Amino acid sequence: MLSKDIEQGSFMRISMLAALLLPGLLASCDRKTEVEPPPRATDRAPSPTQTSLIAVPIGASTASLKQALERAVPKTLWTIDRRERECVKTQRVKLFGKKVKVTPPIACTIVGRVTRGPLRLRSEGNEFVVDVPLHAKISARDVGGVLKGETATGAAMAHARVRIDLTPDWRTRGKARITYGWTKAPGIDFLGRRITFTDQADEKLKPVVASVEREVTREIAKIDIRKQAADIWRQAFTSLELNRENPPVWMRVMPQRILYGGYRLDGRRINLNLGVEAITETFVSTRPADPSPTPLPRLVRETPKPHLDVRVPVIADYAQLQPVVDRALAKRSKRPFVLPELGPMMVKFGKSTIYGAPGGRIAVGVDIEAKLKARTGAPTRGRIWMTALPANRPGSAQVHFTDLVINGDTDGVGGDLLIMLGRSEGFAPLIADALTQNFTHDLTELQDKIRRAVDQRREGAFVIRTRVDRFETGAIKAYGNGLYLPVRMVGGANIDYRPQ
Known part of the structure; x- marks a missing residue:
């Protein structure tokens, strides 16, 4: 009985191999598997907003x-x-128990x-x-x-x-x-x-x-603080450049309130402890339009506690990820993929296609030309599609992919062969690793650029100093315009009013 089962299993494997090796002989019954590529996502990564409090000390001489x-x-x-009648009062002495006047009061004229x-x-x-x-x-x-x-x-x-x-x-x-x-x-x-x-x-x-x-x-009452405060308030409605290019990042500032926490004296100057509470909105784009200034609001008596809390949208454009994936696939194509039961397969890869798919997924399509070493005749051609959910650990920029789904589109009965390749141990992790390395590098580079850009700068009559204490990384998500990793930039900022 056992011998009969072995023979039956061998026959099945030989039949499957024959079907894969002889597509030319089966041309008359060739079937074409048409697989639609995943739909493209049209949503865009949000421009995050957050409330910050920027110290704005105003000094007056x-x-x-x-x-x-x-x-x-x-x-x-x-x-x-004037004449005083008693410059020196009457002098008295005590005699026989009584005070006796000795001298009369002495008058004089006081001039001075x-x-x-x-x-x-x-x-x-x-x-x-x-x-x-x-x-x-x-x-x-x-x-x-x-x-x-x-x-x-x-x-x-x-x-x-x-x-x-x-x-x-x-x-x-x-x-x-x-x-x-x-x-x-x-x-x-x-x-x-x-x-x-x-x-x-x-x-x-x-x-x-x-x-x-x-x-x-x-x-x-003549010390004019209002004029300086109005100038600062009006010019604070602006956009500040966080990164010039690759990618361009801007922060738009929209003041809401001015807080007053008293004053301190520095020599011959009075320095008011003021803070502008503003909504900060960040964009990965060209410079956004400056918000329209509002009238100077009434002063709020509240000690300001300056803090800079900005959400920086770090977006990896899919076009920037494509060459990384292509290089990784080209390097891997020099070695055969080994498929269980079928043996080694040599694979050539065309250019990849990467975009955002609905549901926060990323879609990767790769043109493939594959041929088993034991096979004769023309290679199998087609496209493998992979969709996956990007994910990262809390606070980490290391991206990995979960819930991978593989499908294929080929020119014949070899379609199953490509699907087997896509689901092999070495294919999907290869693409995932390439994406992970690229995104980490972009994030580190962007953080360094932002630190340099916001250190100190002059904007008109103001000198802006910014201190970045730390970056905090949020959860990654795929959108139609790129992989989006929200990064929180925490620190402090102050603006000195220094007209030139």
């Missing part, structure tokens, strides 16, 4: 504030020339003035401090008809502490408070007593202090 104060605060703050020195502007924490040095020169004349004239000098330092704020409609406002203290009180010594004139000086300084506070508040 305080030089005009100092100049205005220099003009507003007079050099001579006040003068005095208080002047200021150059103003000094400095920062202290989040306050501006205007230092106003004061110099007093006061004389007491005709003191009791005895002292003809005695001059007293004194010094004080006034400090105007200023806080600045922005209103939601971009107006600048501030509040100044002025304090001062005598570092050397003006006075003279007479009859063993110290006669000081701080009370008279303080009385004269009070209205001066109030005047300086009003002037500081008025000058702060």
Whole structure:
């Protein structure tokens, strides 16, 4: 029984081999297997959008504030020339338990003035401090008809502490408070007593202090932040080049809000902590049209936390993948394919055809001329089609293919032979490996280009600095216009306003 089964199996194999080796003898019953190529996908890879927050510090000089104060605060703050009935009060001594008047009060004439020195502007924490040095020169004349004239000098330092704020409609406002203290009180010594004139000086300084506070508040309101902010807002509606060519990649910026997180002082400049919250949209194409600017919005009081979060569409064009596949097939054609039961087969490959198929699949068609070494006569010609789903591990740019489907289109009964070739262990993995190597190389090269392109650049009145901390890779998908691998670019960006 076993011998009979072996003989029957051998007969079947010989019959199959004969059918494959003798297509010419069977021309009269030749069948042609027509296989339609997979349909082409017409969808396009999306232009991804994401929200980013770009730091946009605006600086304003305080030089005009100092100049205005220099003009507003007079050099001579006040003068005095008046008769005092008691420059020296009545002197009393204690005698027999009672205080007895020894000398009457001594009158005098006080003449003098208080002047200021150059103003000094400095920062202290989040306050501006205007230092106003004061110099007093006061004389007491005709003191009791005895002292003809005695001059007293004194010094004080006034400090105007200023806080600045922005209103939601971009107006600048501030509040100044002025304090001062005598570092050397003006006075003279007479009859063993110290006669000081701080009370008279303080009385004269009070209205001066109030005047300086009003002037500081008025000058702060003149600092024009709105104009700079409006310029930045309008010019931020733009497109920035991420990669010049192979492929060209552009990022379109569409601002939504401006956030304000206070200010800091740097020498004689006030730097506002601003951030533009924008939608960033990326394209693999020529430069997209700039979005239309909107009016400057109201200020949002919220500390900005700058971050650059951009989805970069990395697309491998099918036309760029084709020569890689062709080179791999040409190299492989130098060695025979070994088919089970049939033996070695020499294969010549024509140019491949690669495109996107519906359902997120990739279609690869290859013209083939195949001939078994044991066969005589003309080779079998036809086309093998393979469709597959591209896939990658999370965070990886290594692409592999799953759910492979092989079909063929030949010129005769040898069609089954080509299908067997396409389903052999060495054919489909060969194409998959070629695609994988090409895509990884393109991604690495593009990331390097983007890092160089966005490092620092000037766009009109702005210097844009971008820092790329990392790239994150998403899930690959096939579209009609190419293999699409979404890459997230994470980092930071800031824009300095520097008119030339």
